[in-house]
Amino acid sequence: MKVLYRPVRSTLAESMREVVSFDSLKDLFFYLVGKSEGNLTVNDLAVSYYSYDKRIGWDTYVIVVKRFGIDNYVEKYGCYQAYGWCTFK
Numbered sequence: 040m041k042v043l044y045r046p047v048r049s050t051l052a053e054s055m056r057e058v059v060s061f062d063s064l065k066d067l068f069f070y071l072v073g074k075s076e077g078n079l080t081v082n083d084l085a086v087s088y089y090s091y092d093k094r095i096g097w098d099t100y101v102i103v104v105k106r107f108g109i110d111n112y113v114e115k116y117g118c119y120q121a122y123g124w125c126t127f128k
Contacts, residue, residue: 042067044102044125051094054124067125071102078108086125097126 042061048054061067068081089101103119105112112120 041128042125043097043128044070044123046123047121055095064125067102071122075107079104079106083107084122085119089124097124100125100127 040063042064043058044061044067045054045058048057059070061070064086068084071084072079072081083104083106084102085105086100086102089099091097092099101121102123102125104122105119107120112118
């Protein structure tokens, strides 16, 4: 199974240009932590089903963060912050 990840961007086309493939969700999470320059941990990330996106043929899952750096989004805004999208192929 592969995990395809795309970041949150202004448009779907922009996001799709940055699709990256991983062998597991764990590999994806460690990739995201590495790109965050030390402000994010694996424990800050979560994934849940979002919807089927017929435009790209993905069962889409949203990757969210609870905290980034000193900002705790759940405490501050009452909800998680979207960080990216993925699907499992």
